[in-house]
Amino acid sequence: MAVGASSRPEVTSQTEVDITTQLRKHPRVGETLIEAFLFICGAVSILTTVGIVFVLAEESLLFFTSGEVSLTEFFTGTVWQPAIGQFGIWALMNATFTVTIIAMIVALPLGLAVAIYLSEYASLRVRSILKPILEVLAGIPTVVYGYFALTFMTPVLRNIFGDNVVQIYNTASAGIVIGILILPLVSSMAEDALSAVPGSLRQAAFGLGATKLETAVQVVLPAAVSGIAAAFIVAISRAIGETMVVAIAAGAGPKFTFNPFEAAETMTGHIVRISGGDLSYDSIDYNSIFAIGLVLFCITLVLNIISRYVVAHFREEYE
Amino acid sequence: MSQDLQPGNIGSYPEDNDLKKFIDNRKRGGLLWRLSFQLATLIAILALLALLYNIFNGAFGYVALQNKVDPNALVLAMEEDQMLSSPKTVSSEDDNELVKRIENNPNAIGFFGYAYYNDNTDKLKLVSVEGQTPSRETAESGEYPLARPLFIYSAADVMQENRAIGAFIDYYLTNVNTVIEDVGYFPISDELLNGATTSWSEAVGDQAEALQSYAANPADVSDHDIRISGSSTVYPLTRQMAIQFRRAGFQGGLDLQQTGTTAGFRAFCEDMTADITNASRPITRAESEACGDKKRTPVEFRVGTDALAIAVSSKNTFLENVTKDELRQIFTTAETWSDVNPAWPNEPIERFIPGADSGTLDFFAETVFNRKLPELTESELVKILEANISTGLMRRYEAEKPLAERSQAELVDLVLERVVEQKVVGSWKFTESLFNRTKIEEEVARIPQGELQWRSWISPKFLITPQSSTPELAGVRTALFGTLWVIAITILVALPIGVGAAIYLEEYAVMVANPILRRVNAIIQTNINNLAGVPSIIYGILGLAIFVRAIEPITSGTLFGISDPTTANGRTIISASFTLALLILPLIIINAQEAIRAVPNSLRQAGMGLGATRWQTIWSHVLPNAIPGILTGNILAMSRAIGETAPLVVIGASTFITVDPTSPFSKFTVLPIQIYQWVSRPQPEFRNIAAAAIIVLLILLLTLNASAVILRNRYSRRLS
C-alpha cells in the first residue's frame, strides 16, 4: 500500500507533543458568532410576536382610556359610528361572522368532499391534474378574489335573487368567494389527514366486505377526524382574517344586520378602509383600528392554538 | 367453532338474492356519494375557470370611443392643405376664373362642379375617371366615381302637422329640376323623381291634395315656420328652392343651416331642432333607429346628383382618362406630367382647384384620397400635429423624444391623444362584445363622433405607462416598479433571517442542553407556527405602528439624509418591505426547516466524523442539499408577498403616484394596491384596467413559479 511509513511521520511526531495541547478546545469565534447570529434570526419571530402584542395592547389601552368608549360598550354595542362616539364592535363582528359562516357553508363540505375524492377515489392521473389546479386556486392573490366577488359573484346573485333584494355590496357574495378562496386550504389539509391514515386500515375494512364509500366514510374519515377538525378550524381562522375580498365586495359602512344580501363592514374591512385614507395618528379612529386588531388577533390566535391542540392530542392513536 | 356461535343460531346474514340486492343497494348509495364528491371537485374547477374567465372577460372587448375632433376631418384638412400648398397650384372660389386659366394652358388641369364644365364645353376637355365619363346616368348610378347623391329628409308626422313643410317639399320636388343645373348638379331621372313624389304622397296620406294646393299657393301656410339643417352640399340647392318658395308667397319663418349631414340627422332625429335635413348620403340604420326612438320615421327624397368634372384645356392632347391614384398624384406630389405617367410630357403640372372653403374641394379630397388616420405617413402626421397643437406643447414633445425619431404608430397615438382627444365613453366585456355586437353598434352610433373599437386593455403600452386618472391612458408602470422594489428588499431581509432561523431550530436548538435555552427554543418553534396563522392585516397594523411611525427617521431615510423629497414620512418602500418580510418569515422558516430536515443525517455524520465543525458541515453539506427545498419555499413566500394587499394598504401605500420609485425611501404603490383601487372605482373602464392589471400580476406570479420549478429541477439534477 502506498500510504506507508512515509506518510505517517506527522502522526509520530505529534505523539511526542502533549496530547492535552493537541486536543485542547480552540476558541472557535466564528462558530460562536454564527450560532449567535442564527439564534437571533430565530428570536426575530419572538420579537415579532412581542411587537404585535405590545403595539396592539398599547394603542388599545389609549383607545379605552380616551374616555370616549368603555369596555362594556365596546364589547356589547351594536352601533359603530365614531362620529357620534359609538364604538360597538358587534356591528363589525356580526358582519365578520356572517361572512365566515357563509364561507364555511361553501368551503367545508366542498373541501371535505374534494379531499375524500382525491384521497380515496381519484386515480393517480386524475390527482396529478387536480392537485395543481387546487394549488393554482390557492396561489391566486386575495385581491383577485375581491375582483371576482364584485364583478362576477355579485351580478350572479343579483340575477338570481333580484336587484332589489341583493345590494351591490353584500356579505353573501364576499362570503361565497372567501369560501372558494379557502377551499384549497381545507381540501389539502383534509387530504393530508386522510392520506396519513395507514393503508392497512383500509385493507382491513375492504377485507370485511365494506364498499369503497363505507371504507372511506366509516373507517378512514373517523381515523382522520382530528386532522380534518384542525383543517376546519384553520379555515375558520383564515376566513375571519381575510381582508381584501370583504374590503372590495362586502361594503363600506358598519351595519348590524343579519341579512347577507345587505352591505356590512367586517372588522378587517373596517381596518383597511380607515387606514386607507389619510389617517391622523392622534385620532380616535387611529386608535380604534388597534382595538379591532387586538380582538381579531385574539380570535385567530385562539383558533390556531385549538387547531394545533386538536392535532397534537388526538392524532397519535392512528400512527 | 362451537355450535351455538354459528350465525344461524343468533341471527342471520342476507343470502342469495337478498345478498345481491343488499350489496347492490349499498353500491348504489356509494355511487351516489361518489358522484357528489366528483361534483364538489367539479365545482372547485369551475370556480377557478369562472375566476379566470371573469378576468379575461374584463380585459378584452369593445370600447366606444368618442372623438373631440373627427379624425377623418383632420385627414381631409391635411390632404386639402397638401393640395393647396403643392407647387403651381392656383386656388379660386370663382369657378369661372378657373375655367379661364385652364382653357389656354395645355399643361393645366382642374376640377369643379359638372355644371361649370357644361357651360364651357368648347374651351375645356372632359377627362374620364377610371374609364367613366360623367353624365346624368353614370353619376346617378354611381359608376362615375366622383359623384354622390343629394337627398332631403323629413318625416310623415312633421309634414302632416306642419303644413308648410309638406307644401315646401312638394314644391321642392315639383320644381327642383328647373333650377338644379344652375346650381351645378345633375338632375335626377324622372323615375327617381317620381319615386320621391310617391314617397311624399304616401307619407302625407289624405292631406296630399290640400298640401299640393298650398304648394301652389305658399302664402296660405305662412303661419308655420320651416327649419332646415344638414349637408352643405345640398345647401345651395335647397337655398335656391327656399328663395323661390318665398318668392311664390311664403312668409313664415325660414331657418336654413348648413351643419353637415351627420349633424343634420342629429338635429332632425334626436334634438328635433330641424324639420327637414339635407344629406349627401343615405341615412344609416343607427340614425334611422335613433329617429324611431323619438317616434319619427324619416322619409327620404332624392333630389339630385352631384358630380365633379376633371377638366383640361381643349388644347391638351395627351390626357383622356385618369385613375383615382393618378388623380391623387396629379393634385399633390407630382411635379411634371411624366412623373405620373411616363407616356405624358415632361412638362410641369399646373393645378387649378376650388377654394379651401368649398364643399367641392372636400368632396374631391374625400373621394380621391379616402384615407384614414392610421394610414398616413410620419411626415403627414407631424403636419397634423403642427397644425393643431401649440408650439409650446410641440416643443415639449420634441424634447421628450424628437418627433422625427418616433414611429408612425407612436405619432398616430399622439395625434389621437392630443388632437383627436379620443376618450373611452363606454366599454363592453368580452362575451358581450361577441354576442351583442349589433346592440353595441347601435349604442355607439348614437354617440356623436363615436366610434367602436376592439380593445385589449392589456398591452405593452399598459406596462410602460404610469398611473393616470383617465382609465384608457393609465398603466401599471409605477406599480410594477413598486412591486419589484418591495419584493427585492423583502426577500433580501426575510431570506437570510428565515433560513438562519430554520438552521438554528433544526441544527442547533435540538443540541442545546441548557433547560432555559431549551424552553426558549421550544417557544420560538411554537411561536413561529402561531405567527403563520396571524391574519396579514395584523402585520399591517404592526408595520404601521413600528416601521411607519416608531422608526420613521430610519424608514423615511431622513436619518441618513437621503429621504425622497416627495415624501418625508415613513410610508416608504422600506417600511412595506420590512412588514412583508415579517409576514413571510414564518412561511420561509417552516419551509426551510422541512428542507433541512429532509437532508439525510448520514451526511451530517460523515461531515462531523471527519472532524468538521458543525457550521462547516452545515455550510458544505446540509445547505447545498436543502437549497432546492429552501428555494421552493422562498418562491412560495415571494408569491404570497407579491399578492399581499391588506397590510400595505394599512401601512399607507400611495393611492396615486406617477413617479417611478428611485430608492428604498420612495413612496410607492404595488400591483395589488393598484388593482384594489381600480376595482373600487365605479366607472366600468377602471374594472377593465383592473382586469388587465390582474393579468399582469398573475403572469408575474406564474413566471416566478415556473422559474422556481426550472431552477429547482436544474439544481437537483446537478446534485445527483
Place this chain on the structure above:
Amino acid sequence: MSTTGVPTSNGKYALELQDVHCYYGSFRAVKDVNLKLHDKKITAFIGPSGCGKSTVLRALNRMNDLIPGGRVEGRILLRGKNLYDQDVDPVEVRRRIGMVFQKPNPFPKSIFDNIAWGAKINGFKGNMKELVEQSLRSAALWDEVKDKLDQSGLGLSGGQQQRLCIARAIATQPEIILMDEPCSALDPIATLKIEDLMRELVKNYTIVIVTHNMQQAARASDYTAYYLMDRSDRAGELVEYGETDQLFTNPKDKRTEDYITGRFG
C-alpha cells in the same frame, strides 16, 4: 506474527476506556465498560442487536454528542488524556479518530471533492491531488476511479462507495479509524475487499469495527469484545474481551460461548 495469526501487541494502547457509561437522556444504554484498545490492531465489537456496541463505538470519537440527550460518563483516554474532559474539543477528537458508517455515505460531490473536503476543512496545506491519490490507493480504490475523479461519488457501487468513505477518513490522517458495521450493506465480494483493506490499513492505523457478523470478526480482527444487554436494566455491558482466536475457541464466559455457538436466543 504469532502462530495463531494474531500479531503480538506492541504493548501500546491506542485508547483506554475506564468505567464508561453511555446515556440517552435518562436512559443508560451502556454500563461500566472497561477496555484497552491495542495500538495498530483491529478490534471487533460483537454482540446481539441493542447490546450497545455501536454506542460504545460512537462514544470513542464523541459522535454521541450529536444525538440530542447523548451523554457519556467515565473516562476514555487517548494517550492518557480523557476525551471527555471539559477542555477537549470534540471536533479535534473526531479529526484524530475517524469514522466509517454502516451505510456508505459519500457526499453528493465529486470523488475528488469527497476526499479533499475533509482535508480542506482540517487545514491541509500541500499537494491535494497527491493526497487524494494516496488516500484512494490506500483504500484500494485508485485503479477503479482514477479516470473519473470529477464524477459524483454517488455514482459508485456500494462497495466502492464504502471504500471511498474509508479513503475520505484516511485523508485526514487520523490515528484511529472507527468502523460501524461497514459491510452490512455490501455484498460478499465487496465485503471481502473491505476486510482485505482493513488488514492493510491496520499496519498504520488502529481500527475498531462493530460487526453483526461473527465470521467477519473471526476473520478480520485481532481482538474481540463481546457485549450483551443486561436484561435487568436493559443496559449493554461488556461481557468478555480478549484475543480473537482465544475468544472464539475458548471463551471464558458462558454467555459468550452461547453466542458464538449460536445458542443465543
